[in-house]
Amino acid sequence: xxxxxxxxxxxxxxxxxxxxxxxxxxxxxxxxxxxxxxxxxxxxxxxxxxxxxxxxxxxxxxxxxxxxxxxxxxxxxxxxxxxxxxxxxxxxxxxxxxxxxxxxxxxxxxxxxxxxxxxxxxxxxxxxxxxxxxxxxxxxxxxxxxxxxxxxxxxxxxxxxxxxxxxxxxxxxxxxxxxxxxxxxxxxxxxxxxxxxxxxxxxxxxxxxxxxxxxxxxxxxxxxxxxxxxxxxxxxxxxxxxxxxxxxxxxxxxxxxxxxxxxxxxxxxxxxxxxxxxxxxxxxxxxxxxxxxxxxxxxxxxxxxxxxxxxxxxxxxxxxxxxxxxxxxxxxxxxxxxxxxxxxxxxxxxxxxxxxxxxxxxxxxxxxxxxxxxxxxxxxxxxxxxxxxxxxxxxxxxxxxxxxxxxxx
Ligand SMILES: Cc1cc2nc3c(=O)[nH]c(=O)nc-3n(C[C@H](O)[C@H](O)[C@H](O)COP(=O)(O)O)c2cc1C
Numbered sequence: 001x002x003x004x005x006x007x008x009x010x011x012x013x014x015x016x017x018x019x020x021x022x023x024x025x026x027x028x029x030x031x032x033x034x035x036x037x038x039x040x041x042x043x044x045x046x047x048x049x050x051x052x053x054x055x056x057x058x059x060x061x062x063x064x065x066x067x068x069x070x071x072x073x074x075x076x077x078x079x080x081x082x083x084x085x086x087x088x089x090x091x092x093x094x095x096x097x098x099x100x101x102x103x104x105x106x107x108x109x110x111x112x113x114x115x116x117x118x119x120x121x122x123x124x125x126x127x128x129x130x131x132x133x134x135x136x137x138x139x140x141x142x143x144x145x146x147x148x149x150x151x152x153x154x155x156x157x158x159x160x161x162x163x164x165x166x167x168x169x170x171x172x173x174x175x176x177x178x179x180x181x182x183x184x185x186x187x188x189x190x191x192x193x194x195x196x197x198x199x200x201x202x203x204x205x206x207x208x209x210x211x212x213x214x215x216x217x218x219x220x221x222x223x224x225x226x227x228x229x230x231x232x233x234x235x236x237x238x239x240x241x242x243x244x245x246x247x248x249x250x251x252x253x254x255x256x257x258x259x260x261x262x263x264x265x266x267x268x269x270x271x272x273x274x275x276x277x278x279x280x281x282x283x284x285x286x287x288x289x290x291x292x293x294x295x296x297x298x299x300x301x302x303x304x305x306x307x308x309x310x311x312x313x314x315x316x317x318x319x320x321x322x323x324x325x326x327x328x329x330x331x332x333x334x335x336x337x338x339x340x341x342x343x344x345x346x347x348x349x350x351x352x353x354x355x356x357x358x359x360x361x362x363x364x365x366x367x368x369x370x371x372x373x374x375x376x377x378x379x380x381x382x383x384x385x386x387x388x389x390x391x392x393x394x395x396x397x398x399x400x401x402x403x404x405x406x407x408x409x
Contacts, residue, residue, distance in 0.1 A: 103302030110302030113338030116310025145179025154185030174374020206231030236274025319352025342384020
């Protein structure tokens with residue numbers, strides 16, 4: 001009887017002799033005979049990711065698995081991405097400790113993203129001439145299949161056994177295959193030669209956006225130049241990375257930036273420049289003054305500041321002020337945080353975003369199912385967007401505005 005280990009989480013073990021009641025696998029079942037729908041209960045990987053291991057390896061891992069079961073629910077929620085906010089308190093650790101992928105501290109900002117979005121509802125509007133909605137659009141001169149982009153994420157190598165480069169590649173390539181564009185994040189992990197995000201960008205021939213943490217100007221300008229060499233679609237800084245605990249712990253200082261410093265970064269490159277992590281009108285205006293081509297309304301998915309507002313709460317105010325002051329330049333506005341369905345995407349567009357970034361649902365897939373999983377999620381989103389547009393009489397993305405929304409009283 002063979003014993004198996006999941007190569008994605010490196011935690012789950014399966015013994016043919018005992019079967020696995022928690023995934024309804026009977027004693028004596030070979031992995032080849034698992035149903036195709038089977039998923040690793042720890043990380044969500046498919047059965048193909050299980051490999052045979054020796055008795056010795058099995059028992060070593062089985063012990064680790066047993067130690068791990070106390071924390072299993074939490075880690076499962078991280079990787080498998082149980083995104084029902086109602087379940088969050090069950091996973092709370094001691095007060096003030098980061099909740100990993102679920103958001104920092106008490107998780108209030110993380111939750112605010114969901115509650116802010118859920119206050120808005122779509123209004124059916126059906127008596128009009130039928131047309132199939134046009135969902136394709138253009139982002140910074142590149143045609144894309146929908147107004148959805150892959151959010152920059154990093155650090156998954158700390159909670160799974162994927163490398164930072166492979167993770168970034170899975171996001172970029174998955175987005176590319178789905179007809180859109182992915183961003184990369186900036187890991188605090190040390191790297192040897194080139195930054196993993198830039199290596200991943202190279203592998204996809206520049207079809208992606210690199211976002212870097214607000215480190216010193218010298219470090220940033222060097223990274224931006226490297227992205228430019230790989231012909232990135234755009235580069236940028238997540239200004240809210242100034243609160244990154246991981247970077248502080250890794251001894252890599254991060255800073256708030258002035259308008260002049262942001263302008264210096266913008267002027268250091270011929271690529272479009274993105275300022276991500278804007279949550280107030282003052283920062284939006286300052287980023288616009290610095291020359292940002294894209295402003296990302298985002299609270300980092302609630303990962304840097306607890307007790308913050310939800311993105312959907314601040315987006316309309318920021319969008320209206322930017323539109324009033326950008327002198328027709330139409331600075332591109334992206335929004336992210338708590339977007340889980342195409343209906344959420346349409347709500348963010350109606351609230352003033354031009355494009356919507358999706359984070360954790362893609363992270364989960366990039367770790368557990370790779371490029372194909374990322375593509376699949378994006379396809380689901382696209383399907384929902386189409387339905388939402390048909391049901392609200394929006395034939396084009398331009399037709400989407402606040403008029404299609406109702407608010408829960
Ligand atoms: C695991 C993880 C890592 C992240 N790393 C980065 C990063 O390196 N740079 C960045 O700008 N944003 C980072 N983010 C924030 C995302 O870009 C995005 O703002 C957020 O995930 C959106 O919320 P959502 O996950 O609810 O869709 C990260 C988010 C997660 C979940």
